[in-house]
Amino acid sequence: MHRLRANFLLPLSAIVLAACAGGGGSSSPGGTTSARLLVGSTGDPGLFSLGSELTELRLVDDSGRTTANLLPVPTTVEWVGVGSSPRWLATGSVPEGTYTAIRASFAPGSVSGVDATGARVSLAPTTTTFQAPLIATWTAGGGSPPANLLLDMDLSGSVYRNGSGGGMVLDPDAVVVLDDQRPIQNVEGTLTSASAFDHRLTIDAYGPSGVGFGSLDVFVDTTTQLWDGNGVEFLDPDAFFQSLRPGFTMLEVRGTIESTGVMSATVVRILDQGGGPVPPAVVIEGRVLHNDTGVRRFVLLIRSIASGSAVADPILEDLGSPLSIEVAYDAATRFLDHEGETESPSDLETGELVRVHFPSFDAPPFYADRVEMLEEGRTIEGTVVDVSNLPDSFDMYVDEDEEEDEEEHGNLSGLVTVDLGGADIELDFRGHPTLGADAIVTGVHVRVRGTLGVQTGPQLIHAELVSVKPGHLIDAEVSRADEVAGTFEVRDGRIVQTFGDAVTAPPLSIVLAPSARFLQDASSAAEFFDLFDELDADHVLEVKVKGIGTRTAEELEAYEVKAKVKRKR
Numbered sequence: 001m002h003r004l005r006a007n008f009l010l011p012l013s014a015i016v017l018a019a020c021a022g023g024g025g026s027s028s029p030g031g032t033t034s035a036r037l038l039v040g041s042t043g044d045p046g047l048f049s050l051g052s053e054l055t056e057l058r059l060v061d062d063s064g065r066t067t068a069n070l071l072p073v074p075t076t077v078e079w080v081g082v083g084s085s086p087r088w089l090a091t092g093s094v095p096e097g098t099y100t101a102i103r104a105s106f107a108p109g110s111v112s113g114v115d116a117t118g119a120r121v122s123l124a125p126t127t128t129t130f131q132a133p134l135i136a137t138w139t140a141g142g143g144s145p146p147a148n149l150l151l152d153m154d155l156s157g158s159v160y161r162n163g164s165g166g167g168m169v170l171d172p173d174a175v176v177v178l179d180d181q182r183p184i185q186n187v188e189g190t191l192t193s194a195s196a197f198d199h200r201l202t203i204d205a206y207g208p209s210g211v212g213f214g215s216l217d218v219f220v221d222t223t224t225q226l227w228d229g230n231g232v233e234f235l236d237p238d239a240f241f242q243s244l245r246p247g248f249t250m251l252e253v254r255g256t257i258e259s260t261g262v263m264s265a266t267v268v269r270i271l272d273q274g275g276g277p278v279p280p281a282v283v284i285e286g287r288v289l290h291n292d293t294g295v296r297r298f299v300l301l302i303r304s305i306a307s308g309s310a311v312a313d314p315i316l317e318d319l320g321s322p323l324s325i326e327v328a329y330d331a332a333t334r335f336l337d338h339e340g341e342t343e344s345p346s347d348l349e350t351g352e353l354v355r356v357h358f359p360s361f362d363a364p365p366f367y368a369d370r371v372e373m374l375e376e377g378r379t380i381e382g383t384v385v386d387v388s389n390l391p392d393s394f395d396m397y398v399d400e401d402e403e404e405d406e407e408e409h410g411n412l413s414g415l416v417t418v419d420l421g422g423a424d425i426e427l428d429f430r431g432h433p434t435l436g437a438d439a440i441v442t443g444v445h446v447r448v449r450g451t452l453g454v455q456t457g458p459q460l461i462h463a464e465l466v467s468v469k470p471g472h473l474i475d476a477e478v479s480r481a482d483e484v485a486g487t488f489e490v491r492d493g494r495i496v497q498t499f500g501d502a503v504t505a506p507p508l509s510i511v512l513a514p515s516a517r518f519l520q521d522a523s524s525a526a527e528f529f530d531l532f533d534e535l536d537a538d539h540v541l542e543v544k545v546k547g548i549g550t551r552t553a554e555e556l557e558a559y560e561v562k563a564k565v566k567r568k569r
Contacts (some may be wrong), residue, residue, distance in 0.1 A: 002276070007328070012230045014557070016253050022209050032094060032475060033093065033146065034091060035148075036087060036088060036091050036148045037057075037070070037151075037182065038149065038150040038152070038159070038389045038415075039153075040083070040085075040086030040087070040177075041153040042152060042429060044154075044447060045079075045080065046115075046158065046159065047113040047115055047161035048287060048524055049081070050112075050123075050155065050159065051079065052077060052107075052125075053075070053077075053204075054076070055072050055074045056069045056070075056103070056105035056129075057070040057071045057075075057101075057103075057104050057151075058317065059102055060100055060101040062097075062100050063100055067095065072182055076110075079153050079155060081303050083155070085151055088154070095297055096141025097139070098138070099134060099139075100133060101133045101176065102151055102176050103132075104131075106125075111335055122321070123167075124170070127171075130172035133175055134149075134175070135177055135178070135517070138178055143463065143517075150176065150178075152430065153173070156428055156469055156470060158172055158173045158174075159469070159479070160254070160472065161496075171496075172208060173544075183231075184236075185242070186306065186307070187203075187205050188205070188251065189203030189204050189250055189251060190248075191250070192204055192251055195241075196237070196241035197285075198219075199220050200218070200219055201217070201218040201244075201253075203462075205253075213450055216263055218251075219263070219264055220262045220268060222253070224255075224267065225266065226240040226241065226267040227268070229271060229368050237271045250271040251269065252269040252271050253265050254266050258313065272294075277503055281311050282305065282307070282308035282312045282357075282358040282361040283307045283355060283356070284304070284325075284392075285306050286353075286375075287303065287351060287353050288300045288348055288350055289350065290350060296330060297438055298326075300326075300327050301324045302322075302323060306355060312479055314363065319364070323324045325365075326365040326366070326473040327366055327368050328365075328367045329371065333345070334369065335371050336375055337366065338465060352373055353373075354371055354374060355374055356372075378450060380461065381398070381445070381446070381447045383396060383397050383445055383446075384440055384445075384446055384500075385386055385415070386443050391437035392419070392420060393417055395415060395417050395458060396415075398415075416461055417458045418448050418461055420463055423465060424466070425440070426468045427468050428467040428470065433515055439468055440468065441500035441548075441549050442500060442502075443549075444468060444498065445497075446466055446536040446551065448463050448465070448466050449464050450465070470559065471495065471498075471546065472494055472544070473496075473546075474494050474544045475493050475494055476543050476544070477493070477542075477543075478541040478563075485514045487509060488512075489507060489509050489510065490506055496547075502551060502552065502553050508555065509554060509556075510545060510555070511556070518563065518564075519561070520562045520564050521564050522561070539565050539566065540566055542564050542565075543559070543564075544562040545558045
């Protein structure tokens with residue numbers, strides 16, 4: 001049980017970036033460059049939690065040589081939890097060279113997930129080693145500035161069902177992004193200096209499991225939320241700075257790491273004043289499965305232990321490593337929405353994503369003194385079934401597992417009308433490309449965030465954001481290409497994520513989106529078409545394509561194309 005739980009609940013272990021080379025040979029001699037290593041994800045795997053235990057992580061240079069393994073010990077990554085906020089793992093020096101990819105390996109049997117109902121899900125990996133290309137190559141040494149290297153897993157393209165009624169498959173699909181600007185998860189540290197005049201904090205920073213990051217300058221502005229150790233927000237920044245004690249105050253910081261190593265903070269929280277307010281023993285992030293206000297308890301499906309794993313792990317192991325725990329609260333427990341405003345316990349809904357603070361962690365039910373609601377509005381997922389009223393609205397059918405939760409809570413289930421109004425529509429994909437209403441087609445899977453409405457007939461939600469899940473075509477062979485028109489055709493392949501009802505099976509016509517990204521053997525549209533034109537009789541061009549279906553039968557629009565020249569079978 002201990003090993004299974006470690007697959008998706010334990011914090012990430014320390015990583016030390018190696019400065020020596022291995023694998024295919026030695027790296028070039030010369031200077032080294034500081035690098036910050038992060039992990040993140042995009043897309044929706046259809047699971048609440050997805051974990052794997054990384055055993056190797058190597059940089060690959062432009063000659064195919066690899067560095068030594070950057071992971072001194074196996075490291076567990078919970079991929080869903082690092083979606084909106086990547087996790088900073090380590091800082092170190094890497095050898096001089098031009099790097100094009102990261103090669104990663106994970107332990108066989110370590111992949112496991114949890115669905116929305118709290119049930120364990122087994123996933124069969126297609127490989128235990130995968131290579132993630134850098135979207136733009138990175139040259140280290142020669143006075144080059146430090147870089148953030150984010151290993152970004154596309155969960156919507158990596159997890160799918162193996163045929164009708166088949167089991168779940170993990171086919172790792174990742175890229176490495178330089179200097180990603182998403183706010184990272186919590187960094188903690190001891191305050192070494194502070195300047196209210198410069199709006200600057202300097203901390204001796206560390207990450208999960210106490211991994212040291214060194215000195216970090218943190219800048220705050222008028223939008224930064226500043227909190228004391230009791231969960232009360234400072235309305236006056238001067239009062240916040242006056243409360244600090246360099247050398248004693250411990251801070252938790254959330255924000256964006258610039259390539260210069262400076263953090264622009266969105267949230268700064270005082271954890272400890274060296275004898276002042278005591279930080280919580282354990283903080284756990286998860287989703288509410290059921291809230292009973294009558295007995296003041298709710299069931300929490302655990303996604304990750306944000307802090308205090310040394311306290312929580314032994315207790316949970318003694319309980320058999322449960323996926324969920326019972327949480328107790330009382331009149332003194334503070335419930336806060338995503339903006340820090342006080343809420344009532346009755347506002348805590350089934351399916352709500354929360355961060356729960358426990359002052360102690362001894363035995364169930366575990367008492368919480370603070371519950372933070374992390375999401376804005378109601379979020380539902382399902383399949384589009386009627387688009388006849390676009391661009392004003394469309395109808396969707398809520399997924400079965402989502403429906404079970406909502407029936408228990410007495411809200412949305414079954415057929416739902418989505419009022420678009422001024423809603424943003426985006427592709428649930430790297431960069432979140434903006435889409436028009438015509439991208440919503442029957443059969444496509446969507447996630448909708450909004451507020452409940454009232455109407456006669458199907459239930460109503462006024463959408464604020466509609467995320468369209470991209471379709472995914474694999475193992476397809478290009479049969480024709482037209483560079484002038486920006487199109488190509490494939491004669492075979494397998495659809496593992498739906499593009500909608502109009503795209504059923506190859507042969508397929510593919511139109512390149514203006515922002516289409518090319519990876520592997522081609523880095524641009526021009527290189528892609530050149531590869532096809534230069535094929536000899538013994539080779540084929542095989543592609544993996546992600547995108548959306550159009551309203552034309554067997555036609556899709558591609559937002560990402562992975563192209564590989566292969567010898568004919």
